[in-house]
Amino acid sequence: MSTPAAGASASTSSTPPTSGQAPPPPPPPPSAAKRNYDSAIATLGEIRRPKSKRAKRNPLETKSSLEKLMSMARYFPRAVHPFMDIGLALEYGGKARWSAPTPAAPGNSVVIPASQQKEEQTYIDAFERMIAVSSECADVLREFYKDEDQWTRIISKFRETANSARHNDTTGLKHKLKYPTPIVPAIPEATSKSDRGVNHAMLRDAIIPWSLRLKIHERAPTSHDGDASSSSSPTAGTSEEEALLSDEAKRALSALLNGCKETDGVTPALTSGRFPSCFYADGTYDSNDPAIGLFRAPFLLRIGRHLWTTPSSAMDGATSLKTISNARAHGQFIVTREMIGYICCHGRNMLSTADWAVKDGAYNYQKLFNKVVKLFKKDNDPWVVDTLKWYQDGIFGQCRNASTEDRDSDNDDDDEDDDVAIINARRAERESSASSG
């Protein structure tokens, strides 16, 4: 926040990029365009704050135009797409929204391949979702779009700010390992992430899919077969416990620790094809219907609260939005599928040894995000409605003090992943049985 404020106080010239104004007199080269941009930025950074008593204010109402633009940039990774290049979204979105279509010369038309059109449309959709936050910001952006140099600079600033917001979220969540479960042994905050992931018995269970989690905890048959204890839900392993494992379980565990491949070598254990077991509510996983209990983990809810209400409300929830928060900053009080996707990516990343990136070994976070978003596409599906309501109640509780348009778009992902395929198949079965019955 210091940068815009400093910019505002440092400059007294004013050339706001408002529509309908004549262009400013040509300043001397060589940095005419830069000064033009700087003065515009400085003017946008100016803000008239009330000097009297601090009354309760809506952050969106008191922000300068530049602050609102940057808030929009921060909104992008959190609620639009954490892995999409915001610069390309601005490029394609701005072009689609504000560029006049150029008529192709007869016999000289250029046909854009369908795949490229689809990709561009993805960026355009993301851009539209982003600027839906504020029509005022859209108007300001349009003024920047009119000048190529200013547009380039504002794109750079959007990239920088969006990345900073994601960085802040990652840093804030990095040491919140109490969100998934009380970790035993506890991991000191000062340590790096190298002792997480499959290297930590409890986090290993959390980060691997349920199918593998069940497999590596399978016990060898004993004379006590049939005891309730032998069929209890698998949790963190000890050396004693490992001694009781079946040979197959030992092989699977060894393979996991050595190369993250299951013993049959067919299915990678740690790919984005299957959701981590920590995404499920306790004791709900059903291999026949992976949708049951999916995303209903308190762990994910806590991350959602951490990101959107405040870190202090993460564990126990908030009955009201009392302090400043991302929800207020962005004017976002409705949980969307993109927000859940972002939550899932952070949830998986904070358990992993790897830092934030698109890929963590064989695990692709972008695919994970796309999978989550894809699962929530059917707006009228009972599972979608129930799950979204669960998050809405869990994150915002009773503090739904603003309405935000339900942003709806189609970021399709052609990859049909394991869990998604099964879930969709079960949905189809339910729908067909409902229609026949």
Add this chain to the structure above:
DNA sequence: AGCTGGGACCTAGCAGTAAT
């Protein structure tokens, strides 16, 4: 060289409380 994470620091804003 560029990117990313860590952490210190700055600032905004809320809530509580005292003063008028």
Add this chain to the structure above:
DNA sequence: ATTACTGCTAGGTCCCAGCT
């Protein structure tokens, strides 16, 4: 009841170090 002040929390920025 209104205003002014203060403490605390949380978001954002900046800078440095380590890594690729």
